[in-house]
Amino acid sequence: MSAFAPDSQCINTDRIEDIPYQLLADKVPTPFYAYSATQIKTDFAELKRTLPQGIDYFYSLKANPNKTLVALLHQAGTGCEVCSLVELEIALRQGVAPGDIIFVGPGKHINELTQCCLAGIKAVVVESIEEMVLLNDIAAGLGVIQSIALRINPDFSGEKAKLVMSGKPRQFGIDEQLLPQAFTALGQLAQLRLAGIHIYLGTRILDWQALANNTQNILTLAAALQQTYEIDLDFVDVGGGFGVRYFDKEKALDLPALGEALLPVVNNYRQCFPRCKIVIELGRFLIARAGIFVTRVNYLKPSRDEWFAVCDGGANCHGSAAGINSLIRRNFPMARLGPSRHSDQHRYQVTGPLCTPTDLLGENIMLAELRSGDLIGIGHSGAYGASASPVGFLSFGHPAEVLVENDQAFLIRTADSVDTMLAPQVCQRLSLANA
Numbered sequence: 001m002s003a004f005a006p007d008s009q010c011i012n013t014d015r016i017e018d019i020p021y022q023l024l025a026d027k028v029p030t031p032f033y034a035y036s037a038t039q040i041k042t043d044f045a046e047l048k049r050t051l052p053q054g055i056d057y058f059y060s061l062k063a064n065p066n067k068t069l070v071a072l073l074h075q076a077g078t079g080c081e082v083c084s085l086v087e088l089e090i091a092l093r094q095g096v097a098p099g100d101i102i103f104v105g106p107g108k109h110i111n112e113l114t115q116c117c118l119a120g121i122k123a124v125v126v127e128s129i130e131e132m133v134l135l136n137d138i139a140a141g142l143g144v145i146q147s148i149a150l151r152i153n154p155d156f157s158g159e160k161a162k163l164v165m166s167g168k169p170r171q172f173g174i175d176e177q178l179l180p181q182a183f184t185a186l187g188q189l190a191q192l193r194l195a196g197i198h199i200y201l202g203t204r205i206l207d208w209q210a211l212a213n214n215t216q217n218i219l220t221l222a223a224a225l226q227q228t229y230e231i232d233l234d235f236v237d238v239g240g241g242f243g244v245r246y247f248d249k250e251k252a253l254d255l256p257a258l259g260e261a262l263l264p265v266v267n268n269y270r271q272c273f274p275r276c277k278i279v280i281e282l283g284r285f286l287i288a289r290a291g292i293f294v295t296r297v298n299y300l301k302p303s304r305d306e307w308f309a310v311c312d313g314g315a316n317c318h319g320s321a322a323g324i325n326s327l328i329r330r331n332f333p334m335a336r337l338g339p340s341r342h343s344d345q346h347r348y349q350v351t352g353p354l355c356t357p358t359d360l361l362g363e364n365i366m367l368a369e370l371r372s373g374d375l376i377g378i379g380h381s382g383a384y385g386a387s388a389s390p391v392g393f394l395s396f397g398h399p400a401e402v403l404v405e406n407d408q409a410f411l412i413r414t415a416d417s418v419d420t421m422l423a424p425q426v427c428q429r430l431s432l433a434n435a
């Protein structure tokens, strides 16, 4: 049973798995996110089945850090790519082995690097020579050897990526031209062990040819480095950035074509470096399609020639659908949920509770006729939802999250309450005297 019908709208307007939305909304305050466990498992299984065998997949917690979802993906077979202390703790507390965790990010704090060394994770993905030196000092203080991967900012850039991470001045990774210095420095850093290299070129790539070319470029560079510096890597992390289809004009990533294109690329590399694992790290592609954002129409009001459906959750809960962080905002897949009323479609402006005109979830969108109290669903919302939204703005707080499997539903995050919102606000005099 799939959460979403495979039509262009991609939303099953009646139920998620076997549970009608109405029933969920009776139990959980709107707005909320609901995820289909079956869809998560199906999407990952299809990826694994279709791409060349033997690739290791790492889930980027940044896309959705809910611990229950992290555990579900890990049980399905992914490692974890984390970027903060809390993300590291989520992975460790969900039972992910340190050997299945990598830590990435341009601004890692001493505390974070220390915890990485204490846990003994698979690799700290270092992004500068300065960071290597700091990590070496920390590892020396703890008396451990820490494995690292060098994040490289290559001379080439990612084809067809919506956000470009390389090939130009960037805070991410070590410039390819600086690698000689990096390898010289590494020779002096006795507490570090070079386990891999990491290149992440960008995000939301829908073109299989571009992804195959990117992977080819990365593996060519990995091969050249291993020959030049006479090293033998455990793994090459070729990034990921696989996109999902959000907008009418987009075409979904053709996984079978990608799989076919990657097979010779991967096999050629493996012939030369049989011990070296290929790692793909993905956030959006593993979780986006399994999630739906459910918001309730509180008011339907006319203004001039338009009808506004004013909902209880908007850009504060789903900034991505409102176009935050995008150059142009476009409508996500969206539908009225619940039993059909056999009415015509009407044009709406779907807005949220914020006091700003940018709180716009759907612009000139055609939906089945709405009434106050109706539920609206936004599909493909499992990635970069609440955790990437300004949930503190106007103090509405983080919405609830629900995981559904067949006819069972689990509350996996409570909505913020007045108490949870107000608890961190204190007024404590700081003691400023020098010790």
Ligand SMILES: *Cc1c(COP(=O)(O)O)cnc(C)c1O
Binding pocket: 060, 062, 063, 081, 104, 200, 202, 203, 204, 239, 240, 241, 242, 281, 282, 283, 284, 285, 383
């Ligand atoms: C954001 C990010 C990811 C995840 O990107 P998706 O597009 O969600 O797959 C993976 N790796 C790094 C280094 C990132 O910054």
